[in-house]
Amino acid sequence: MTIESFFAMRGYAFYVWTAYGICGVVLVINVLMPLRQRLSFLQELARKQQRQQL
Amino acid sequence: MKFIPDPIGKFFHRMASPPHFYALAGQMIPWLTGIFLVLLGYGLFAGLYLAPTDYQQGDSYRIIYIHVPSAWMSLFIYIVMALAGAIGLIWRIKLAEIMAISSASVGASFTFIALVTGSLWGKPMWGTWWVWDARLTSELILLFLYLGVMGLYNAIDDKRTASKAVAILALVGVVNIPIIHYSVEWWNTLHQGPTVTKMDKPSIHISMLIPLLTMAVAFKFYYVIAVLQRARLELLQRERTSAWVKKLVMEQSK
Numbered sequence: 428m429t430i431e432s433f434f435a436m437r438g439y440a441f442y443v444w445t446a447y448g449i450c451g452v453v454l455v456i457n458v459l460m461p462l463r464q465r466l467s468f469l470q471e472l473a474r475k476q477q478r479q480q481l
Numbered sequence: 482m483k484f485i486p487d488p489i490g491k492f493f494h495r496m497a498s499p500p501h502f503y504a505l506a507g508q509m510i511p512w513l514t515g516i517f518l519v520l521l522g523y524g525l526f527a528g529l530y531l532a533p534t535d536y537q538q539g540d541s542y543r544i545i546y547i548h549v550p551s552a553w554m555s556l557f558i559y560i561v562m563a564l565a566g567a568i569g570l571i572w573r574i575k576l577a578e579i580m581a582i583s584s585a586s587v588g589a590s591f592t593f594i595a596l597v598t599g600s601l602w603g604k605p606m607w608g609t610w611w612v613w614d615a616r617l618t619s620e621l622i623l624l625f626l627y628l629g630v631m632g633l634y635n636a637i638d639d640k641r642t643a644s645k646a647v648a649i650l651a652l653v654g655v656v657n658i659p660i661i662h663y664s665v666e667w668w669n670t671l672h673q674g675p676t677v678t679k680m681d682k683p684s685i686h687i688s689m690l691i692p693l694l695t696m697a698v699a700f701k702f703y704y705v706i707a708v709l710q711r712a713r714l715e716l717l718q719r720e721r722t723s724a725w726v727k728k729l730v731m732e733q734s735k
């Protein structure tokens with residue numbers, strides 16, 4: 428099987444790759460969002476604590 | 482009278498302690514991610530490349546490798562969420578409440594993926610993106626249940642009260658789970674019947690079954706990773722004024 432025919436999916440390229448693409452995007456967002464939110468929340472808490480110590 | 486032997490009781494007690502859980506989850510996530518990526522890599526390679534083309538559906542059937550595992554996860558996570566909610570409701574275990582609400586967004590995502598990939602599969606095979614049949618409609622209701630749980634939780638400021646409300650909603654919604662599962666048998670629908678979870682032999686060839694099951698296990702690992710990630714955030718927000726969070730922040734800002 429050539430690379431072209433692999434990506435062509437026998438004419439179903441649009442449906443197959445859109446499905447996999449959307450799935451990938453949703454799953455990545457789902458772990459990155461809480462991770463980023465937690466890190467920024469920790470920074471916010473650190474700033475508050477520093478202000479209290481001054 | 483003791484129902485639970487001491488070492489097991491101690492283990493659960495330690496696990497349910499927020500600082501211990503927070504640290505342990507942080508240590509586990511990299512390992513779980515490693516296993517997940519290996520399974521995902523193999524599952525995608527086997528599903529998209531190794532597995533043969535379907536004699537009826539051509540290559541469009543390859544959507545099965547994300548559609549079916551997502552649909553399974555959407556039901557599985559709902560049951561976990563309702564159970565965790567019930568445990569939180571009865572024993573008032575904070576960590577159970579956090580696991581319940583952290584499961585909601587992951588479950589909603591899998592339900593969304595199941596619906597969208599199903600639609601992208603339905604268009605070339607059935608000739609329509611959507612039909613209001615039993616399977617599709619009950620799965621859509623599941624999405625609304627998840628969104629309802631998330632919305633209700635965010636609408637109530639006191640998170641312990643919010644968790645109670647959410648647990649009750651989740652438990653009521655459990656009725657929908659058997660409806661989704663049996664919908665293809667109880668009603669005439671466009672959606673095909675079960676191919677894997679049948680009593681007799683699965684009507685799917687082994688070369689297609691292996692990537693499907695690999696993806697299903699990979700998605701289970703993904704769920705654990707995502708739920709732990711969200712639970713850590715949730716825990717930190719709830720316990721922001723507690724001594725252990727203060728200590729954690731102090732150690733990190735050094």
